Amino acid sequence: MKKTLKLLVFIICLVSMLNLHAQNKQDFTGLQYKYTTAKETIEERNQRMKWFREARFGLFIHWGLYSQLGGEYKGRVSVNGEWIQNMLNIPTSEYNELIKTFNPIKYNPKEWAQLFKDAGLKYICITTKHHDGFCLWDSKVNDDWDIGVTPYKKDLLAPLAKEVRKQDITFCIYHSILDWHHPLWPGTVNNIAAGQTDKDRYINEYLYPQLKELFTQYGDIGMIWFDGTWGGNWNSEDGKKIEEYTRSLQPSVIINNRSGYEIPQPKYAFQELINNRYGFTVRGDYITPERDVPPVQMPGMDWETCQTVWKQNTWGYHRLAPYRSTKELLHLLIDIVAKGGNLLLNIGPTAEGEIPVQIKELLLNIGQWLVVNGEAIYGTTASPFDKLPFSGRCTQKGNKLYFHVYKWPTKELNIPLKNQVIRAYLLDNPQVNIKVDRGPKFISLKLPLNAPDPIASVIVVEIEGDVIVTENNDTSVINNNVYKAEMAKLIGIPCDIKIEEFDNFKSIGYWTDASDWVEWSVELKTETEYDVILDMACTATSAGSKMTLTVADKKLDFIVPETGAWNKFKKVKIGKMRLSDGKFTAVLKAHNKTGKAIINIRSLIFKPLKL
Numbered sequence: 148m149k150k151t152l153k154l155l156v157f158i159i160c161l162v163s164m165l166n167l168h169a170q171n172k173q174d175f176t177g178l179q180y181k182y183t184t185a186k187e188t189i190e191e192r193n194q195r196m197k198w199f200r201e202a203r204f205g206l207f208i209h210w211g212l213y214s215q216l217g218g219e220y221k222g223r224v225s226v227n228g229e230w231i232q233n234m235l236n237i238p239t240s241e242y243n244e245l246i247k248t249f250n251p252i253k254y255n256p257k258e259w260a261q262l263f264k265d266a267g268l269k270y271i272c273i274t275t276k277h278h279d280g281f282c283l284w285d286s287k288v289n290d291d292w293d294i295g296v297t298p299y300k301k302d303l304l305a306p307l308a309k310e311v312r313k314q315d316i317t318f319c320i321y322h323s324i325l326d327w328h329h330p331l332w333p334g335t336v337n338n339i340a341a342g343q344t345d346k347d348r349y350i351n352e353y354l355y356p357q358l359k360e361l362f363t364q365y366g367d368i369g370m371i372w373f374d375g376t377w378g379g380n381w382n383s384e385d386g387k388k389i390e391e392y393t394r395s396l397q398p399s400v401i402i403n404n405r406s407g408y409e410i411p412q413p414k415y416a417f418q419e420l421i422n423n424r425y426g427f428t429v430r431g432d433y434i435t436p437e438r439d440v441p442p443v444q445m446p447g448m449d450w451e452t453c454q455t456v457w458k459q460n461t462w463g464y465h466r467l468a469p470y471r472s473t474k475e476l477l478h479l480l481i482d483i484v485a486k487g488g489n490l491l492l493n494i495g496p497t498a499e500g501e502i503p504v505q506i507k508e509l510l511l512n513i514g515q516w517l518v519v520n521g522e523a524i525y526g527t528t529a530s531p532f533d534k535l536p537f538s539g540r541c542t543q544k545g546n547k548l549y550f551h552v553y554k555w556p557t558k559e560l561n562i563p564l565k566n567q568v569i570r571a572y573l574l575d576n577p578q579v580n581i582k583v584d585r586g587p588k589f590i591s592l593k594l595p596l597n598a599p600d601p602i603a604s605v606i607v608v609e610i611e612g613d614v615i616v617t618e619n620n621d622t623s624v625i626n627n628n629v630y631k632a633e634m635a636k637l638i639g640i641p642c643d644i645k646i647e648e649f650d651n652f653k654s655i656g657y658w659t660d661a662s663d664w665v666e667w668s669v670e671l672k673t674e675t676e677y678d679v680i681l682d683m684a685c686t687a688t689s690a691g692s693k694m695t696l697t698v699a700d701k702k703l704d705f706i707v708p709e710t711g712a713w714n715k716f717k718k719v720k721i722g723k724m725r726l727s728d729g730k731f732t733a734v735l736k737a738h739n740k741t742g743k744a745i746i747n748i749r750s751l752i753f754k755p756l757k758l
């Protein structure tokens with residue numbers, strides 16, 4: 148039975164991979180507009196989306212009864228703070244007690260708003276209600292499970308909306324459609340409240356009236372982040388209706404993709420990488436990859452990655468979870484913006500209403516960087532480069548290219564750019580021009596000795612005309628027959644292989660099951676003999692697995708060599724192949740696994756030999 152299931156999954160995977168050409172970008176222009184429930188012209192849509200597209204950096208706030216537990220209950224720990232009722236199977240009668248003790252007396256929305264301003268945030272999105280159903284405002288259609296019943300009593304949303312708007316920050320709301328507390332919610336798996344469930348009554352008597360309260364009592368809402376349409380028999384029609392209802396309350400509101408309204412799904416050029424990744428389904432006004440950054444740019448698609456400050460999957464406050472570093476979060480923001488998306492960075496205040504000091508520090512560090520470098524983030528668009536020959540990212544605005552340099556070069560910085568350069572300078576010192584030399588492929592910037600910023604230093608290059616990238620970005624290979632990790636199809640039942648990233652390069656990793664394999668669509672321009680090279684890494688203890696590369700009817704067997712470490716990549720020649728020109732599939736399979744994993748791969752390269 149298990150075997151049949153696996154086979155079925157495998158066939159479905161294969162079918163979904165047909166007709167896909169690996170490429171770096173895919174244009175989605177017009178797609179979301181075509182299926183939107185908003186009645187508007189494309190110009191009106193662009194106008195409505197404008198603030199969101201320019202904002203680039205928002206804050207997610209998860210706050211509720213669960214914040215009191217901080218991930219711990221009666222000596223047991225849940226990885227996830229806001230799911231604790233479900234994760235630790237806390238009896239409803241016990242969880243209900245939390246309403247008697249929620250009293251955020253230290254809540255100071257004015258101070259919060261100041262902190263958010265200092266962090267450089269452009270919008271905030273707060274959980275008005277999470278899956279446990281507790282409401283942060285005193286709802287008229289709820290008399291047992293909202294802030295009005297707690298010792299605190301006062302509405303938490305209005306003062307926050309007011310204070311953040313004073314700081315020019317857009318107020319947005321999160322709202323869970325599923326509700327573990329409400330007896331009418333028809334969710335099966337997660338419905339902790341026992342009752343005579345009735346979806347239509349839940350929608351009409353509870354969900355919609357609550358949305359009406361939120362959209363009529365709190366001024367202009369920038370965006371609503373629906374979540375949790377699973378567990379019940381919520382369907383596309385319900386999704387369409389809730390979008391239409393929401394838009395009828397405030398036509399300019401931006402709606403995320405979790406309303407549940409199904410629109411025809413586009414085939415992504417990199418489908419194999421995003422299959423089943425959470426939040427990629429195209430619905431609403433923009434897509435919401437959760438804890439995940441799309442592997443490449445998606446021009447024409449509005450998107451926002453949400454990620455939490457904690458190193459583990461907790462969104463609500465957690466007492467024990469370690470925090471991410473400033474560097475990690477800044478690089479995350481820069482990477483996202485360089486791909487054309489937004490970052491919605493999540494924090495969880497304590498039940499007393501305090502923002503943990505570690506979070507304050509992270510936010511202020513990011514804010515300090517943005518004071519100097521915000522110009523290179525806000526209102527910018529994605530990088531024109533597929534790849535840069537240094538560790539860093541690029542964003543652009545008008546005739547300015549912003550290079551966010553992670554590793555400061557010891558000599559010059561080379562950029563594969565054809566345009567005339569008007570001038571180049573450091574963003575933290577615009578008065579001083581940087582000397583620019585021009586080579587055949589690159590412009591070369593003579594940088595000062597020391598990096599202005601240890602995490603990311605921004606160099607501005609002002610250019611003439613539309614940006615023109617030098618064709619061949621990769622200097623190491625003739626003919627550009629480089630098949631990168633992100634272009635590979637990862638295959639298995641299920642597939643353990645994943646794409647990871649070291650030093651700014653994507654690589655194939657987690658190849659822990661010898662029955663999984665990878666494939667590339669290869670197109671060769673010349674019939675000749677090729678050196679076949681793998682840019683690869685493997686530890687000494689794992690080296691030695693036997694592999695075969697098959698291209699057309701040619702086979703190449705080799706033993707995986709060691710490079711010293713899983714992140715120490717070397718270009719290794721695995722052999723020669725005589726191949727004709729044309730389109731092929733290059734299939735790389737393993738025969739065995741001698742250590743923890745088989746191999747890590749950045750690229751497969753066919754280097755034509757001179758005749």
Ligand code: H79
Nearest residue numbers: 209226227229230234277374375437453460462
């Ligand atoms: O609000 C945050 C999550 O609680 C919510 N979306 C973000 C923004 C979310 N709800 N459900 N899911 C995400 C997907 C389901 C995840 C689960 Fe689990 C996996 C539920 C149980 C296992 C993650 C890990 C949540 C609890 C443990």
